[in-house]
Amino acid sequence: MTTINSNRITGLATGMDIDEMVTNMLTGEQSKIDKAEQKKQTQTWQQEIYRDVITDVKGLYDKYFTATSADYILGTKTFSTVSVKSYNSDVITATAGASAGNVNYKFKVTAMAEPAKLESDRIVKDDAISESESTININGKEITIAAGSKVSDLVKSINNTFTNGDVKASYSEMTGKLTIETKATGRDSKLEFDGELFTDLGMSTNGTGSVNGSNSYIEVYSSDGRTLVNTIEEKSNSFTIDDITYNITGRSDDLISMISTKDTQGTVDKMKEFIEEYNSMIDNIYGLVTEKKDSDYPPLTDAQKEEMSETEIEKWESKAKTGILRNDSELRRFLDDMKATLLGEIEGAWVSLNDIGITSVSDYNKPGQIALDEDKFKKALEENGDQVYKVVTGTLEKMKKVTYNYAGGSSSIFAKKAGIEKTATVVNNLFSEQIKKQEEYIKNLITKMEDKQEKLYLKFASLESSMNSLNSQMSYLTSSLS
Incomplete structure (x- = not known):
């Protein structure tokens, strides 16, 4: 129980245990x-x-x-009961969806889908590629090239211009070549360019023009490889047919078997x-x-x-x-x-x-x-x-x-x-608000009890004082009569 720090009488005059009495009186x-x-x-x-x-x-x-x-658990992959095995996963793989049927074919990947791309002659990494300030234009966006720029500066300028990544520039220290290419692949992807720098870097003969990407090209044969069943031409290296998604990662002149099996477990x-x-x-x-x-x-x-x-x-x-x-x-x-x-x-x-x-x-x-x-x-x-x-x-x-x-x-x-x-x-929720209100309520109850406690001790102090006075008078009378 909460108590108050104060000088309190001990009950010597009255003979009462005042602390215990106060405690009992505050039980409620x-x-x-x-x-x-x-x-x-x-x-x-x-x-x-x-x-x-x-x-x-x-x-x-x-x-x-x-x-x-x-x-x-909501994707078709979870509910696919067909597993497709590729006998050359370095070239082609496949993932079946929920409604996929069985496949048993041979595939010949003649070409992968490619982006529109420009590639330079060999460039020395630390050499300046531009003696004076110049400008180039790529897909309608003008880029300023400062005098004395290196290939790394050009790469940075192009990539900063195409922040969405639609066009990307990179430099290989292994080959010493600069590459500029589109993110999209396929015949419809296009890279339009203009500027003498493209001629200087060996990317173009006249500094202006456009290049397109190319589609992937796949021949599909019967399981014995004798009959051409279909030819597939796609702008991407990932495409879906009959709820089976094929991914092309390389090309090969060999026929590659793709065989499905049922797997429900x-x-x-x-x-x-x-x-x-x-x-x-x-x-x-x-x-x-x-x-x-x-x-x-x-x-x-x-x-x-x-x-x-x-x-x-x-x-x-x-x-x-x-x-x-x-x-x-x-x-x-x-x-x-x-x-x-x-x-x-x-x-x-x-x-x-x-x-x-x-x-x-x-x-x-x-x-x-x-x-x-x-x-x-x-x-x-x-x-x-x-x-x-x-x-x-x-x-x-x-x-x-x-x-x-x-x-x-x-x-x-x-x-x-x-x-x-x-x-x-x-902290902003119903329970936290209820707990906070309850804490305030408890704080008020404690304050009220402490106030009552103090008043009770004051009353007992007054009683003790009165008893001391009475005891003194009794002692005086007793000594006077003896």
């Missing part, structure tokens, strides 16, 4: 302070538990619904992993809103903690935290919204989640959780991979929206209630 005030402290502790625990929930929900979002994550494992983490999150939150509070275990007061061991305190507080978020409205709504994502049809999909082996758990104690029939899901992938992709990703997109709305950022529902670390909401 101390009880109010203890209850207010317990309420503050409960609010602090509620905020801490809420932030753990935010971590779980945002963790699920970041891991599975963020495109840059290695575990991103990877997709099954990824879906199983997601469902397990999803169910764990839902189960934890459901437990928080349904567990009953044990009124026999309120937060401990400081006085109670002094009489207990650390182990006893930990066990007590573990029970005291139980049920403090029972029927929390925001957590309840989150569970309802997540459960709703499993309902309704998905546009473009003519199968349902149930059709592909994804259902709600039948146990009524596990509402909102998901069950996966692996065999049924695997069969659906093999037979209707594109439909599986549509219905699953359509459902997951709804989950993504809900998780973001509740825990995706500082404006989310949970952040406004409990706050997210390293954001402004860490």
